[in-house]
Amino acid sequence: MQRKKITILAGDGIGPEVSSWAQKVLQLIAKGFQHSFYFQHALLGHAAIAATGNPLPPETIEACKNSDAILLGAVGDPLYDNDPSIKVRPEQGLLALRKTLGLYCNLRPIKIFDELLHASSLKPEILQGADILFFRELTGGIYFGKRSRSADGSQGMDTMSYTKEEVQRIARKAFIAAGKRRGILHSIDKANVLDSSKLWRETVQEMAAEFPKVKLIHMYVDNAAMQLIRDPKQFDVVLTGNMFGDILTDEASQITGSLGMLPSASIGNQWSLFEPIHGSAPDIAGKNIANPLATILSAAMMLEFAFDMKEESQVVINTVSDVLKAGYRTADIASADTPLNMILGTQEIGEQILEELEVKLFQAVVI
Ligand code: IPM
Numbered sequence: 001m002q003r004k005k006i007t008i009l010a011g012d013g014i015g016p017e018v019s020s021w022a023q024k025v026l027q028l029i030a031k032g033f034q035h036s037f038y039f040q041h042a043l044l045g046h047a048a049i050a051a052t053g054n055p056l057p058p059e060t061i062e063a064c065k066n067s068d069a070i071l072l073g074a075v076g077d078p079l080y081d082n083d084p085s086i087k088v089r090p091e092q093g094l095l096a097l098r099k100t101l102g103l104y105c106n107l108r109p110i111k112i113f114d115e116l117l118h119a120s121s122l123k124p125e126i127l128q129g130a131d132i133l134f135f136r137e138l139t140g141g142i143y144f145g146k147r148s149r150s151a152d153g154s155q156g157m158d159t160m161s162y163t164k165e166e167v168q169r170i171a172r173k174a175f176i177a178a179g180k181r182r183g184i185l186h187s188i189d190k191a192n193v194l195d196s197s198k199l200w201r202e203t204v205q206e207m208a209a210e211f212p213k214v215k216l217i218h219m220y221v222d223n224a225a226m227q228l229i230r231d232p233k234q235f236d237v238v239l240t241g242n243m244f245g246d247i248l249t250d251e252a253s254q255i256t257g258s259l260g261m262l263p264s265a266s267i268g269n270q271w272s273l274f275e276p277i278h279g280s281a282p283d284i285a286g287k288n289i290a291n292p293l294a295t296i297l298s299a300a301m302m303l304e305f306a307f308d309m310k311e312e313s314q315v316v317i318n319t320v321s322d323v324l325k326a327g328y329r330t331a332d333i334a335s336a337d338t339p340l341n342m343i344l345g346t347q348e349i350g351e352q353i354l355e356e357l358e359v360k361l362f363q364a365v366v367i
C-alpha cells in the first residue's frame, strides 16, 4: 500500500477531457492495488490566465511542489495564435513550470502498437519493430536563452546556449538508458554550424569512454529528420537539445500512427511531470473525439517512473493494447478499413479502457 499525492493540471482545449480519463484510470489502479492516490487540481495555461491573469499562478507551483507527481493535459488556446504581440501566453506557464521544477530530462518513447501499423502514413514494413526512446533536454537551449526585439520592432532575436553541465546531466541518463536497451545512442546536433552544438558534441563524445558498451553515433539534425522516416529502426536511444527534440518528436509521432498515442515524462531531481506529447487541439475540444490514450499512457509512465510501480504501469499499457486489439479506435487512429461502429468518442473509448482494466484487476481467471 502506497500513498501518493497527484496534482492534475488539466490545462486548455482537450486537456480537461483527456486528463479526466487518465485520472479515472489511476483511481481504478489505486483500488485494484490497494494504494491510496489523492488528487488535487490546479490551473495552468490559458485556463490560469483567464482566472488569474497569470499562466502559472503561485498556487499552482505550490501544489506541484507538494505532490509526488504531476499529470498535465495540454496548454494553448487559439486566442493567442494570430497575435504574437500578446505578452502573456499559455505556453509560458508550461515553460516556467518546467524551469521552476527543474524538469530537465524529457523522455519521449516512440513505440508502435502493432494494431496501429496501418494508421500511419508511413509504410508498415518501415515501421514494424521501431522502438525509440528520445531524451530531449527541456530546461535549456533556445527556449530559455536571452530574447529581445529591437526598439523599432524590425528585428527579433533568440539565443541558443548550452553549458557543459546541462549537456552532461541529460547525456548521462541517455547513455545509461542505451546501456539497458540495444546499446545504440544517437546524439543529435548541428555541430557543422552552431557553437552550442559543437560543445554538445564534444561533451557527449568525452563521456562515451565511461560507457564502452554503448555505440555512440553523432548525427546532424537535418539528417536525423530524414533518417527517422527513412529507417526508424536504426534508432534506439536518441539524445537531443530542447528545440531539435521538440521538432523531431512531433515528426517521430507519425511512426506510431498518431500524436494521440504518445506519452512523455519530464523528470528533474526532485519532481516529475507526465503529459501527452500532443497539444491542446482546440479545434476538436469539447467534441468528444479527442484520443485520451496518450494521457492514459502518460499516467502509466507516472506509475513506473515516479512511483516505481512497474506492475501497475504494465497493467495500464496492456489494457490500452488489448482495447486496440479488440478493434476499438478513436478517429485519429482509425484506418480506411476500420468499421464505423468501432470508431469511438473520447468517453466511449475511456469506458472501454476502464471496463478492460476492471477485468484485469478484479476478475482473475477461474478455471
Ligand atoms: C511540447 C510542446 C511545447 C514545447 C509547447 C507547448 C511550448 O510543443 O511539449 O513539445 O515546445 O516544448
Ligand code: MG
Pocket: 246, 247, 250
Ligand atoms: Mg512540441
